[in-house]
Amino acid sequence: MTETPKSTSEYIDRERKYLAQIYKPLSIVLNRGEGVWLWDTEGKKYLDFLSAYSAVSFGHLNQRIKKALMDQMELLDIPARAFHTDRLGEFGQLLCEFTGMDRMQPMNSGAEAVETGVKAARRWGHDVKKIADGNQRIIVSAGNFHGRTTTIISFSSDKDYQRGFGPLTPGFDIIPFGDLNALEAAITPDTCAFITEPIQGEGGILMPPLNFLKGAQEICKRNNVLFILDEIQTGMGRTGKNFCYQYEIDKPDGLMLGKALGGGIYPVSAFLAREDVMAVLDPGSHGSTFGGNPLAAAIGIEALKILIEDNLADRSAELGDHMMRRLSAIQSPMVKDVRGKGLLIGLEIDPAYASARQVCDRLLEKGLLSKDTHGTVVRFAPPLIIEKGELDWAADTVAQVLSEMINK
Ligand SMILES: *Cc1c(COP(=O)(O)O)cnc(C)c1O
Secondary structure, three states, X not given: OOOOOOOHHXXXXXXXXXXXXXXXXXXXXXXXXXXXXXXXXXXOEEEEOXXXXXXXXXOEOOHHHHHHHHHHHOOOXXXXXXXXXXXXXXXXXXXXXXXXXXXXXXXXXXXXXXXXXXXXXXXXXHHOOOOOOOOOEEEEEOOOOOOOOHHHHHXXXXXXXXXXXXXXXXXXXXXXXXXXXXXXXXXXXXXXXXXEOXXXXXXXXXXXXXXXXXXXXXXXXXXXXXXXXXXXXXXXXOOOOOOHHHHOOOOOXXXXXXXXXXXXXXXXXXEEEOHHHHOOOXXXXXXXXXXXXXXXXXXXXXXXXXXXXOOHHHHHHHHHHHHHHHHHOOOOOOEEEEEEEOOEEEEEEOOOOOOHHHHHHHHHHOOEEOEEEOXXXXXXXXXXXXXXXXXXXXXXXXXXXHHHHHHO
């Protein structure tokens, strides 16, 4: 049977031996978390400045989420959608009222919420817009990240995500992120939807020009094309509003949520849409065994309540401004750019000096956990419950590491 490893390297070796090697994790082995803190097997403490890409926005083992889960575990687990439950309608009502959308379909992973949106958009294109089935086209943004299923990677512009996985799913047109002229030009009578992130998280915390969402919505409306936003990473207060689209528009036609909706404890995602879009999904057309089960619903409900009651979006805006000021004040030739919204911040490193990964490794040694994305960008996305003093410590640590790296 299995033996408990005696050292960090033994834990890592075992993982390397038995796991598909699709990740390159930083060299620590975690075994405990609480709030904004994580501990490794050697007892060393780290400030979590990534919060699982926003999945842990309410902090590790958030007491309210944990209690909601435990309370529900005393009552009912997973009966499948073959039956009604007392919690799912409550979750649906809360999420729809909160987002202003008409209906929701609960799923588990973010990728499943995106898949649901793709299916709804295509069927709406056929049933409502009267596009011949098989001809429906969806416009997406270059540099996007929407997940890892075969169809989703088919509309990625990252060749690493696609190599050797063909045949890819056809029907997608890629335009430069943030380019309204390209959007207008790409629309044909067969276009059923434009799907984009409001800020590209995985892509490197890339921000579109001001009023991109507003302009895109107008173009979509004029052309009878659905405007669908993937807020799996940017939603739930991350960027300083409950949803990033609220900076520019009232609401999109379709919306994908995930990550933080699961309170950091359990995968909960959803696709939300206006009435006539969701209406095309009839019995038998779609489904999920685990989606919307009572545990997921209880957690989703509590996550939304925390977001609302603790005013985490405002907190994210305020603390994000503070952190941006602190990071922008760092005088280092290594810093090419600091950008972001709320507590979603990217620190772009000049590759002439170091890779973002090297910076992350050095930050880790000092007890600050972050992750590089796309080679040159360090992504900072701390739990929204973080305190100002902890942000200041993180900013000091970043400044110190950059200065040590330049002076070595
Ligand atoms: C993480 C992410 C996804 C995929 O979510 P999974 O839960 O990993 O499937 C989709 N879209 C965006 C914007 C994301 O950040």
